[in-house]
Amino acid sequence: MASSLTWLLLFITVHSAGGFMYYMTQRCVFNSTELKDIEYIMSYYYDKLEYTRFSSSVGKFVGYTELGVKTAEQWNSDPSKIAMVNAQKEAYCLNNVGLNYQVALTKSVAPxxxxxxxxxxxxxxxxxxxxxxxxxxxxxxxxxxxxxxxxxxxxxxxxxxxxxxxxxxxxxxxxxxxxxxxxxxxxxxxxxxxxxxxxxxWNPSMSEAERNKLAIGASGLILGLVLSLAGFIYYKRKARGQNPFRTVL
Structure with a gap:
């Protein structure tokens, strides 16, 4: 009964300075344990805005802002950096994907x-x-x-x-x-x-709506009885000329 599954491994590195937030995320997106079915994505953010991303499916950095375009051009011009991030697909993702895939497939919860x-x-x-x-x-x-x-x-x-x-x-x-x-x-x-x-x-003896109505009706009946009893005591004491609110010790 297994079906095609997709998970996301997300790891975040965060640095802050001057009230702004700079962070980098690494993601492994996959639907099987085969290396060809895994995509490694590294994204760089500043003040909640993604400005540069590397994807193993693209094979290079792509910039999304003016700063990101300049950064991507600089990093893409460095063959050693491109080789390093490309290697992360296997070194970083493959083992983690295998472990998480098996854990998820063997997890079973009864309804x-x-x-x-x-x-x-x-x-x-x-x-x-x-x-x-x-x-x-x-x-x-x-x-x-x-x-x-x-x-x-x-x-x-x-x-x-x-x-x-x-x-x-x-x-x-x-x-x-x-x-x-x-x-x-x-x-x-x-x-x-x-x-x-x-x-x-299915137990047709009483629906939930009927049970709720019964509970409300019973509560109302009990409250009515309590108020009636209090009124009766008040009336009897008043008829005798007693202070109905006096506490008898």
């Missing part, structure tokens, strides 16, 4: 699955379920719906894998359906991190 109901768009079905699958790695994943153990192939829409941050991904799958009494609906996830498909059953 978290959550099913909830939502209002369907105007269509032929009165109900819709959403299977949210998130925090998984690697990217490739298969999400499908089961209805009484049989895979559902119609009225299903699934998003592409979306980046979730910190290497993780997420995907959403929607099922529009007409409920039947006693049926069992499940979301099945197949992923490299799982030894067997992960099947999560």
């Amino acid at each position: 978290t699955v959550r099913i909830y109901s939502t209002t369907p768009p105007a269509g032929s079905h009165p109900a819709m379920l959403v299977c949210r699958v998130y925090d998984f790695y690697p990217k490739t994943i298969k999400v499908s719906w089961l209805r009484d153990g049989q895979e559902v192939t119609s009225d299903v829409t699934t998003t592409d894998e979306m980046e979730d941050g910190d290497w993780y991904y997420q995907v959403h799958s929607n099922l529009e359906y007409t409920p039947r009494s006693g049926e069992k609906i499940s979301c099945m996830v197949e992923h490299a991190s799982l030894k067997e498909p992960l099947i999560t059953d």
Whole structure:
């Protein structure tokens, strides 16, 4: 289930003087461990503006500002400097790429699955379920719906894998359906991190919206009872001619 991958190794050297910032970055951009698939990039910045860049794909320095053009011309005229930076593609990038590529390929994180109901768009079905699958790695994943153990192939829409941050991904799958009494609906996830498909059953007893409404209603009921009790105590004490706010020790 592996797919083409691209990473960026970024190393920064920073110097500051007089409130301005001068720094240099080195990048190894790659999609395989083959030397031909690696690009070494060295960039020079002053006050947040890149003024000169060397790329192993170009084979020389390129200037982006007046200072950068002059600097690039000077460095390009020095064969020893060009040879030195060209050598960094193999000396600097190759070993680091190999290590990071293997670490990333062997990293595997099982997905978290959550099913909830939502209002369907105007269509032929009165109900819709959403299977949210998130925090998984690697990217490739298969999400499908089961209805009484049989895979559902119609009225299903699934998003592409979306980046979730910190290497993780997420995907959403929607099922529009007409409920039947006693049926069992499940979301099945197949992923490299799982030894067997992960099947999560939908519990239709109470949706999240209904639970929220119930919690709000219960809170309101309790608050009403407390206020009623306080009002009753106030009334009884006042009827007896007592200060309703006096503390009895």
